Amino acid sequence: SAVISQKPSRDICQRGTSLTIQCQVDSQVTMMFWYRQQPGQSLTLIATANQGSEATYESGFVIDKFPISRPNLTFSTLTVSNMSPEDSSIYLCSVNTGGETQYFGPGTRLLVL
């Protein structure tokens, strides 16, 4: 499976600010996804990051709040904009290398004060 890294691994931010999370893969992958995992909860898909076009967002998530970029087949960013304490969560990217299986990055633990 691909080696996936995320930066930062954790951060503490003030409300009203924005944070950009990076996801880097060591090989080209077909699809990249962004998930949110609130404390003690399951994984919720935010959006599919499409290479060269706008991301596909799930119900309840909008581009203005979670802008996503995917400039190539190995890299994507998720920005959490105008943060509030409710955005405190773990944000995970995942990748699909051609089949159905998704592999997860280590996650970014975000705390908003």
Place this chain on the structure above:
Amino acid sequence: GENVEQHPSTLSVQEGDSAVIKCTYSDSASNYFPWYKQELGKRPQLIIDIRSNVGEKKDQRIAVTLNKTAKHFSLHITETQPEDSAVYFCAASTQDNDMRFGAGTRLTVKP
């Protein structure tokens, strides 16, 4: 859209006993069913998966069964060990890679 339900939410077993976690799904188009194990503070790790053309799959102490007609699938862990303690998530996915996760099961294996 797909809805995945998972039971139980918590499960405590004695070391050496078996553990069974059950999931149901709603979308008959789902054809791929992975199981992930997530240890505290770590990323979800794929432990086993099954596709809709197979009824059962086994990998050492772990097995998964799928009943397409009833739309349910189960994870079976035999001879449990303390290191099996974690949160387990089931998921269901369609060909469009639209993957939905269950709520998770916190498994505790007591030595």
